[in-house]
Amino acid sequence: MDQSNNGAGASQLSKPRKPINQLADAMSIDQVFVLGDKQQRTNRQGSQYLLLKLTDRTGTIVAMLWNADNDTYDQLERGGYVQCAGRTQIHQGALQIILSSIAVADPPTVNPADFDRFDADAADEAETTLIEILTGLTNPPLKQLASCYLNDESFMKRFRRATAAVSNHHAYPGGLLRHTVDLMEICQFMGPRYQRVNTDLLTFGAFLHDLGKIEEILCEGELTYSDRGQFVGHIVIGIQMLGEKIAQYETETEQAFPAELRLHLEHLIVSHHGQREYGSPCLPATMEAIALHHIDNLDAKVTSFDSLIESSMGNQDHWTPYLPSISRKLWKKPDVPNA
Template identity: 40%
Template sequence: MTRKTILSLNDGDSVEEVYLAQEKQLRANRNGNNYLQVELRDKSGVITARQWNAGEPQYKSFENGDFLHVRGKVQLFQGTLQMILNGFDKVPIAQVDLGEFLPRTQQDIVKLLEKVRGYLRQMANPHLRALAEAFFMDESLMAAYCQAPAGIRHHHAYLGGLVEHVANLLDAWDRLAPLYPFVDRDLLFMGLFLHDIGKVREMVCDKALSYSDEGQLIGHIVQGVEILNEKIPVATQLAGEPLNPELLMRLRHMILSHHGTYEFGSPRVPMTLEAVALHHLDNLDAKINAYYKELEEAGKDAVWTPYNNLLGRKLYKGGKSPVEGSDGEV
């Protein structure tokens, strides 16, 4: 029997299916009556589900991260699909195919990593080449690098999202570098490779994409600098001499400043050309991925997406393009 994925749901559908439960809440409506609200997920997307007249027994019957066999109906409310639950039961994890619930990049992860390594091997700077090799010698770290998402909710929020994001950035910089010969090409390649390396420790990917305790308390920016520092002794041995301290300081600064502003979590703002370039390349790829995902998840007949709190706006998907509606004339 074909699985009813979140993405395939339409207004009016009756649903009896297993989904991953997250972000459960017991809320009160305007009349003071309690209802249960929970996000239901699979690898295709997420939908908000509500059970009216629910109380503590329903709320306490499962935890975030549990799998629920739900029974309900999909309805359109204020332009967004929601599911109204008639009932649900907890499903043992042994009965669940986890591959149905963890989204994954559609690209070949092995080829993405090969592309990343290929760019880093082009670097002329021997200290940066040695540093890159120190990372690739750590097989468990690179396996985690290939598995990690680049985000939980916003951009590249799927298994393999980090290496896909980095491969995109290296592709972009490879094309742009001839326009900016005054920017250190090798240093920016290495900074792009390392800027989100801390996410291999910040995030965990078991039943769902989530943050580790260390990730919540420390965060990937500081964790990234820690991982860089751990690899310097190995890189020094490979180089046969101490690594250039100025180079290392600039790399640390690029990791620390890549979010761009204090209010977005960077302990420093970008203060070198390479750090400025990294921040804007990173932001470009992240935003395009997040916006494209939002457009993809809108209904196939939707002209606008629902309002997205993370993006702070709706997005216009549109109907026919002017070319399609012009009887062949442009």
């Protein structure tokens, strides 16, 4: 690539880009994104077009390129930087970009900090809370088992960056830790209010419930499922990880881990989706499992709806557009009137 192109790229790098979460309807766009996904499709008239998923550190947006040829599709790499020009519009309640052009971005035009969705400060804060909760458990076997996870540097490093999902709730690097800690804090608040709920067991179940996603989902670059995730899934992986840590516990303590406690922990993992059709091999059968399922679902739903509101904040109305995925509009004005 010649020096004149590099000079132009360096000049463009100094030009601020508009983050995805600040885009609004009818806005002209000419800037770099990460290509999260690409699909080549054919419309009813037989013309090819590209359906794309563009990302930056603030979110994801769908983009369309009409009358696209095979060469354009082949040149674009998932997870790569792309220079996009076009205009935003609202379609079926969601903001998207209609592209006039797309090309592989010139490296000097890219500021990697615009696209790294991992927030190290937020992860530090969440990890501190995680450690405080787990080291504060009163059940000795659970407290010792927790130390097997906390003292595993490789595990903790991956846990900090893991995502809770490919889409929907907490779908970003660091999202799994945030989701896990939020659940554990809710468990600490809610557990003591119900006589039949063991708060330590419930809290530890919240810690364990989605740990298999560390192996299930790849979060470097495009969020996508690993081969192990596709073949096995995070529930089975989580059970396997628990077995490995219990074996470590027994080696370090030279004592058998309580068999009944192990069954309760395994049940919390396998039942947390709540229904067989949602992926749980078993229905929740203990008070802790019932509570965990509903707490997990609450956090996922509220966070998902919050993301829908966030994605439509460019619209100045107090309501989002109609959202077909949830069959309603959502109130999004942040302030609440005084009584």
